[in-house]
Amino acid sequence: MSYALYYWGHIQGRGEFVRLALEQAGAEYVxxxxxxxERGMGVAAVRRLLADESLAFPPYAPPVLRAGDTLIAQTANILMFLGGRHDLAPADEAGRLWAHQLQLTATDFVVHIHDTHHPIAGSLYYEEQLPEARRRAEKFHVDRLPKFLHYFERVLRSNPLSSEHMVGERLSY
Structure with missing residues (x-):
């Protein structure tokens, strides 16, 4: 199956997790x-999808993955879908839920990182909120970063199947 990924042009952000999973799976995607x-694509196509009033299940924001007639939004949701389809997650339910839980924690981590650059509002440029960004970054560095890193290191140490993977004994999403 070929997929269509809707995310902003050259921003890595949340869409990069999806791109990496698609690449690892060797999946065909646009x-x-x-x-x-000029071919009906580009950022304009992303905006058209988000504005499409005819969708029964409209996405709130990118990333969005089209798989046939199905639209799947939210990074963790897309990865859970791809994980099951492309052997990027354990086959058993407990393992799939564990992989999903870790992805949700990683998503929380990314939000904290993002907010160090946009502590007042995501719509403001970083340069417009520098004093606040510096303060937020300092607090993140002291209070949150060590906790997230310690947690992920603990997860890696706790995996009974591999000291190189967080989930199971091979690469997962």
């Missing part, structure tokens, strides 16, 4: 925003 607008 990165819509990175294709020419």
């Amino acid at each position: 990165d819509i925003a990175r294709e020419p607008e």
Whole structure:
């Protein structure tokens, strides 16, 4: 199956997790925003999808993955879907839930990192909130970063199947 990924042009962000999973799976996909607008794609196509009032299950924001007639939004949700389809997650339910739990924790981590650059509002440029960003980054570095890193190191040490993987004995999403 070929997929269509809707995410902003050259921003890695949350969409990069999906791109990496698609690449690891060797899945055929089109990165819509990175294709020419003259061909009906580009960032304009992402905006059209988000504005489409006819969708029964409209996505709130990118990333969005089209798999046939199905639209799947939210990074962790997309990864859970791809994990099951492309052997990037354990086959058993407990393992799949564990992989999903770790992805949700990683998503929380990314939000904390993002907020160090946009502590007041995501709509403001970083340069417009420098004093607040510096303060937020300092607090993140002292209070949150060590906790997240310690947790992920603990998970890695706790895996009975591999000291190189967090989930199971091979690469997962």
